Amino acid sequence: xxxxxxxxxxxxxxxGALVLxxxxxxxxxxxxxxxxxxxxxxxxxxxxKYTTGATLVKGINGFExxxxxxxxxxxxxxxxxxxxDAAEYFCAVTPQNYNxxxxxxxxxxxxxx
Amino acid sequence: DAGVIQSPRHEVTEMGQExxxxxxxxxxHNSLFWYRQTMMRGLELLxxxxxxxxxxxxxxxxxxxxxxxxxxSFSTLKIxxxxxxxxxxxxxxxxxxxxxxxxxxxxxxxxVV
Numbered sequence: 001x002x003x004x005x006x007x008x009x010x011x012x013x014x015x016g017a018l019v020l021x022x023x024x025x026x027x028x029x030x031x032x033x034x035x036x037x038x039x040x041x042x043x044x045x046x047x048x049k050y051t052t053g054a055t056l057v058k059g060i061n062g063f064e065x066x067x068x069x070x071x072x073x074x075x076x077x078x079x080x081x082x083x084x085d086a087a088e089y090f091c092a093v094t095p096q097n098y099n100x101x102x103x104x105x106x107x108x109x110x111x112x113x
Numbered sequence: 114d115a116g117v118i119q120s121p122r123h124e125v126t127e128m129g130q131e132x133x134x135x136x137x138x139x140x141x142h143n144s145l146f147w148y149r150q151t152m153m154r155g156l157e158l159l160x161x162x163x164x165x166x167x168x169x170x171x172x173x174x175x176x177x178x179x180x181x182x183x184x185x186s187f188s189t190l191k192i193x194x195x196x197x198x199x200x201x202x203x204x205x206x207x208x209x210x211x212x213x214x215x216x217x218x219x220x221x222x223x224x225v226v
Contacts, residue, residue, distance in 0.1 A: 044217045099208070104155075
């Protein structure tokens, strides 16, 4: 069965610091991988996704993530945090042959001055 | 397109009452998902439809919950009878294909008193 583990339910960084949000997945076959962001009282919106091809993917708002098959990881990074990045971030997977989107528990990112 | 539209945005009801949540997916999308979000359990997939057919309802918590998709442009999630523990934000999402972005509605915040 597919599953997603996000390490750290809360992450706090200073403005301008590196953002690193961790995601590991469990899957018998390489899945499609996604990062979504949720701002307060909003639905989720896609930051970036990995399906095939280049393992380093770039998304909106300066975020990027790298698919590492050997580590079953898909960590999200941003070189320099902005105050506007404060939100909850969800990693998600879906099997390539099955259209079921499974989310991790989420990581709440706080950015302080 | 206006995106995924959910109604109502907020619902307060008394325990034992029937509650119906509604969702209009994006035109042309062939998969629709219902999620429930709570602080304790995070984002849970309740059920998903592909081409209007329920494919996986293993996340539906109990028989009090039911979902329908009578056509490609409309879905409902019904809770009868409702209980206080059903209080949560319910999201609907739609997508076209497993490797494509899922678009989320704004959610329905349900409070059962």
